[in-house]
Amino acid sequence: MSLLTILGLAGRSLIALLFILAGAAKLFGPKPFLEHMRQFRVPAPLLVGVILLEIGAGGAVLAGWNLRWSAGALSAFCLVTAVVFHADLRNKVERTAFFKDLALCGGLLSMAVAG
Incomplete structure (x- = not known):
């Protein structure tokens, strides 16, 4: 296995882990996420979709499966999350x-x- 292959796997794993763990946190303890939504x-039923996206696309990124679609979906999700939940750029934490x-x-x- 080449160094580039190992580094690619490490990079995918680190990013995927963020989403998989976030999805699992929402799955096993949804209350604070629903309150934030x-x-x-943001309609509460969307939480199911978010959980499926984070765990499903996160797992796909980890496995390198359909990488263009799974990473693309998570990319769009991050953009929407930034705009919807963190748009108060006057607040240092939100910024x-x-x-x-x-x-x-x-x-x-x-x-x-x-890809």
Whole structure:
């Protein structure tokens, strides 16, 4: 196995782990996530889709399966998350979360393009 293959797997694993763990947290303890969604007028039934996306696409990224689609879907999800939940750029914590989500969006978009 080449160094580039190992580094690619490590990079995919680290990004995928973020989404898989986030999805699992929502699955096993949804209450705080539902409350947060309610604050931003995001319909509660969307949480099921978010969980499926985070765990499913996160697992697909980890496995390298349908990478263009799975990384692309997570990239779009990060962009929407930044805009919907972290748009208060006057707040330092929200501004940091906004730009972290944009950075993840960019990294995942690069992964999707590279396939």
